[in-house]
Amino acid sequence: MTLLLDVLTSIGILTIVVLGLAIVLGVLDVINLAHTGFMGIGVYAAVVAHEHGWPFWLGVVVAAIAAAVAGLVVEVLVIRRLYDRPLETILATWGISLIIVQLITLAFGHNNRAVGQPLATATSVFGTPYSTYRLVLVIIAAVLVVGLALLIRFTRVGLTVRMIQANQDLARGLGIRVSFLRASTFVVGCALAGFAGALLGPTQAINPNYAVSLVATAFLAVLLAGRHLSGLVLGCVILGAVQVLFARWANPVYSSAVVVGVAVVLLRIFPEGLTWRRA
Amino acid sequence: MRLETRGVVAGYGSATVLRGVDLTVGDGEAVAVVGRNGMGKTTLLKTLLGYLRPTSGSIQLDGVDITGSLPERIVRHGVAYGPQDEPVFAHLSVEDNLQAARIGRIDAARREQVLAFFPVLGTRLRQRAGTLSGGEQKMLVLARALLAEPGLIVLDEITAGLQPSMVNTVVTALNWEREQRGTSVLLVEQNIDAVLGICDRVAVMKLGQLVAEEKATKDARDQLMLLLAP
Amino acid sequence: MAHSTPTRRTLAALTATCTTAGLMLSACGTSSPEASTSDYKVGVLLQLSGAGSVYADSAQAGTKAALQDVNSSKKAGVRFTSVVADAGADAQSATTACSRLIQQDKVKALVVFVPGPQLLACNTLAKRQNIPILSLSSGAGNICATNLTGFGLVPNQQTLPVLDDLIAQGKKKWYFFGADYSTPKTTISIAKPYLASKGGTTVGESYEPMGTTDYSQDITKIVNAHPDVAFLNVIGNDDVALEKQWAADPRTKGITRVDILLGEGPAKALGSAASGIWSSNVYFSSIPGSDNDTFKSQIQAAGLKDSPDINTYVSYLQVEALASAVKSAGADGPKVISALGKTDITGPLGSQFQIRSGFSYQPVYLAQAQADGSFAIQKKSDPVDPKLACSSAS
Numbered sequence A: 001m002t003l004l005l006d007v008l009t010s011i012g013i014l015t016i017v018v019l020g021l022a023i024v025l026g027v028l029d030v031i032n033l034a035h036t037g038f039m040g041i042g043v044y045a046a047v048v049a050h051e052h053g054w055p056f057w058l059g060v061v062v063a064a065i066a067a068a069v070a071g072l073v074v075e076v077l078v079i080r081r082l083y084d085r086p087l088e089t090i091l092a093t094w095g096i097s098l099i100i101v102q103l104i105t106l107a108f109g110h111n112n113r114a115v116g117q118p119l120a121t122a123t124s125v126f127g128t129p130y131s132t133y134r135l136v137l138v139i140i141a142a143v144l145v146v147g148l149a150l151l152i153r154f155t156r157v158g159l160t161v162r163m164i165q166a167n168q169d170l171a172r173g174l175g176i177r178v179s180f181l182r183a184s185t186f187v188v189g190c191a192l193a194g195f196a197g198a199l200l201g202p203t204q205a206i207n208p209n210y211a212v213s214l215v216a217t218a219f220l221a222v223l224l225a226g227r228h229l230s231g232l233v234l235g236c237v238i239l240g241a242v243q244v245l246f247a248r249w250a251n252p253v254y255s256s257a258v259v260v261g262v263a264v265v266l267l268r269i270f271p272e273g274l275t276w277r278r279a
Numbered sequence B: 001m002r003l004e005t006r007g008v009v010a011g012y013g014s015a016t017v018l019r020g021v022d023l024t025v026g027d028g029e030a031v032a033v034v035g036r037n038g039m040g041k042t043t044l045l046k047t048l049l050g051y052l053r054p055t056s057g058s059i060q061l062d063g064v065d066i067t068g069s070l071p072e073r074i075v076r077h078g079v080a081y082g083p084q085d086e087p088v089f090a091h092l093s094v095e096d097n098l099q100a101a102r103i104g105r106i107d108a109a110r111r112e113q114v115l116a117f118f119p120v121l122g123t124r125l126r127q128r129a130g131t132l133s134g135g136e137q138k139m140l141v142l143a144r145a146l147l148a149e150p151g152l153i154v155l156d157e158i159t160a161g162l163q164p165s166m167v168n169t170v171v172t173a174l175n176w177e178r179e180q181r182g183t184s185v186l187l188v189e190q191n192i193d194a195v196l197g198i199c200d201r202v203a204v205m206k207l208g209q210l211v212a213e214e215k216a217t218k219d220a221r222d223q224l225m226l227l228l229a230p
Numbered sequence C: 001m002a003h004s005t006p007t008r009r010t011l012a013a014l015t016a017t018c019t020t021a022g023l024m025l026s027a028c029g030t031s032s033p034e035a036s037t038s039d040y041k042v043g044v045l046l047q048l049s050g051a052g053s054v055y056a057d058s059a060q061a062g063t064k065a066a067l068q069d070v071n072s073s074k075k076a077g078v079r080f081t082s083v084v085a086d087a088g089a090d091a092q093s094a095t096t097a098c099s100r101l102i103q104q105d106k107v108k109a110l111v112v113f114v115p116g117p118q119l120l121a122c123n124t125l126a127k128r129q130n131i132p133i134l135s136l137s138s139g140a141g142n143i144c145a146t147n148l149t150g151f152g153l154v155p156n157q158q159t160l161p162v163l164d165d166l167i168a169q170g171k172k173k174w175y176f177f178g179a180d181y182s183t184p185k186t187t188i189s190i191a192k193p194y195l196a197s198k199g200g201t202t203v204g205e206s207y208e209p210m211g212t213t214d215y216s217q218d219i220t221k222i223v224n225a226h227p228d229v230a231f232l233n234v235i236g237n238d239d240v241a242l243e244k245q246w247a248a249d250p251r252t253k254g255i256t257r258v259d260i261l262l263g264e265g266p267a268k269a270l271g272s273a274a275s276g277i278w279s280s281n282v283y284f285s286s287i288p289g290s291d292n293d294t295f296k297s298q299i300q301a302a303g304l305k306d307s308p309d310i311n312t313y314v315s316y317l318q319v320e321a322l323a324s325a326v327k328s329a330g331a332d333g334p335k336v337i338s339a340l341g342k343t344d345i346t347g348p349l350g351s352q353f354q355i356r357s358g359f360s361y362q363p364v365y366l367a368q369a370q371a372d373g374s375f376a377i378q379k380k381s382d383p384v385d386p387k388l389a390c391s392s393a394s
Helices: A002-028 A035-051 A056-077 A086-108 A132-154 A156-166 A168-173 A178-203 A215-225 A229-249 A252-269 B041-048 B071-075 B094-099 B108-117 B134-147 B164-181 B192-198 B220-228 C006-026 C051-072 C091-104 C116-128 C155-168 C182-197 C216-224 C236-248 C264-274 C290-301 C310-329 C333-342
Strands: A122-125 A128-131 B003-012 B015-025 B030-034 B056-061 B079-082 B152-156 B184-188 B201-206 B209-215 C040-046 C080-086 C109-113 C133-135 C148-150 C173-179 C201-208 C229-233 C256-258 C278-281 C352-356 C359-361 C364-369 C375-381
Touching (some): A002 A035, A002 A128, A002 A132, A002 A178, A002 A215, A035 A086, A035 A178, A128 A132, A132 A156, A132 A178, A132 A229, A156 A168, A156 A178, A156 B094, A168 A178, A178 C236, A215 A229, A229 A252, A229 C216, B003 B041, B030 B192, B030 B220, B041 B152, B041 B184, B071 B079, B079 B134, B108 B134, B134 B152, B192 B220, B201 B220, C051 C236, C051 C264, C051 C290, C080 C091, C091 C109, C091 C116, C116 C133, C155 C182, C155 C364, C182 C229, C216 C236, C229 C236, C236 C264, C256 C278, C290 C310
Parallel strands (some): B030 B184, B030 B201, B152 B184, C133 C148, C173 C229, C229 C256
Antiparallel strands (some): C278 C364
């Protein structure tokens, strides 16, 4: 039971980290190397909220807003000029991540900070006591994925996004304001990053290099995903499960390497990601 | 809706394709641009729709200058455009392609009327548009344009590759739209019979300029066929 | 869709981004002004960027306070000036920073705050020129060189006192968990036989690579082995993540945590999540006494917002030790090196201590983290002789 919960929570955490990254890549074709930077902005916003005595969950909201605002600035100043040029956006977002880390360092120093320990209790799952907060993370991940799926499938915003993904020129010819939608998507991606950053704050060390270790697997999951939400979930499930199960039954030292190996093999078989399209 | 261009010059990079196009489509009027391949017809439509920025000249919609505007702004004036290449979202369902006309805000009664012209679409709403036949995709383009409730419909080679019964559907549907709503129509066409069935006027394009203009009457048919002959 | 001048615009954006980033990073290498040739220039090498940068603030404050003290009390006979360089996150950037300090800035001694690999890289350069290196790390007692003096504890010095104390409390079943890295591996390889010799048992041992973010399955393994004590030997950010996840896991109740690598700053940030953790070190800010109070106010005057920690203490000690060696031996490199091994040094806590075999020999405090994440001193142990993995001179 604990193993199952460990696997579930690992998948959940990976999903939370990955969503913002995947939205930005899936809709904009931008590999956002500044994702960790925006997670950092999020978690430090939560730190500030915590230090003002605000409740943790309010801090999470503040985090998403702060990251969204920063995302808007970055989009307008840099990303907007670089769409349709993947290589340049990689370089630019990498540069932005350096700037964000340095700005956080200047503002907050190198030391560890705290966001508090919400829900530091245990919940019994079929008789197995388990950390309530980690269970809540799984629920949040599920809500995010389902919410996003519904949004994309059943709303006008979702239709617009699918139109842009499918054929940008045709979408413009039907009146879709592409530049507005791109900016909104980037901002939403950043807000999700900030949200993820704050949510994982209680489980990670908080300093200017926040989340750097978290995203290695996240990038693999996004690559595996292709451009569909279902692929993303599948990618997270596979990588999360491999990581936990290998670490449990074999030597954890090699589990990260195995995760990379599995991703490489899968990408060899499905070069366009797990949800390939019929042409 | 009235469309008016004056001296439009446009092209790709240093290659000028349009060399001063003066075209008017009056309110409620249907005009066809005909001409051999490579004369700049598609380039003209792309320029009108804002995909290409003219290097000189002006384009007006109902007296509003739209020269150099982005496509998304131009179509929001009430223009429905059916391009020749990749005219549908191949990976989206037929239903989604229809909804794309007004991004999910389609009037139910109108939808019923429009789909009555294209019964085949009604039976394949869940299918991916890319799996439709070429002709069915053209029907989808036309249906989408009609569902947009536009002031001006711009279609690029809508009848190309269609079997005669489908060409008839196009003619019927567009005439219905003109009668019902007084919509202006601008077609780029090869099919002279379809042109004569729909349009009031025919403009002939040659090497990036409109060189001749005819009333679309049966008498003009032979002359037009001659102009288009290789 | 027209991209008028794509390459130019891209270049502009990229250049802007990278230049800004570059400027910000290079701004870290700063030199103190008004240096004259008779001054004794000390190179300070520490990680200002990358994961190791968490220790930078507290270490720099100690160096700064000690430099002020040395100069105002004329403890070295000459005026000390300093140049700070960023060792970055790997041996490559440490080499670059170090060679700049030695060749360009012509420093006479190096005060170094970097992990083993970077220390080794820098020492290769310093050894050739007989430049003394005063280091926090000693690569877990694996790096020895004539010009190198280690001020941090080597694993046996830090680990054995806490083992003794907890075994005496009847906690005999231990689980050893560490990062897959030389320091934890050395530490655990020393701790295990010692535990056995004292009648304890090792109920499990496992490692995770550095950069691990999710420790749930490791915690499960430890819990399932039913130990009295979990000896957690993970480094830096990973350690904070591990301790947070440990504290949030209800199954870990009743297992005593030992974490000798947990700094006071991170423990404070952990707050209640650190509660109950045992640690051992030569300095805690909560050590009682007027000497420590004086030291703390001195550090605060040097601009550190938080309380001083082991890094502050050691960095302070390094500069003070260097000053007394320079005072007795002059500025000449080899003479300073040999003087460092002979001098009795008075630390900020008032106690005299020595350097043995190139490593510091000083009392070790055992402390336990409280509900607010601060450490309460439980015991002061006698110094332990450093046990080194390498021969003392190479």
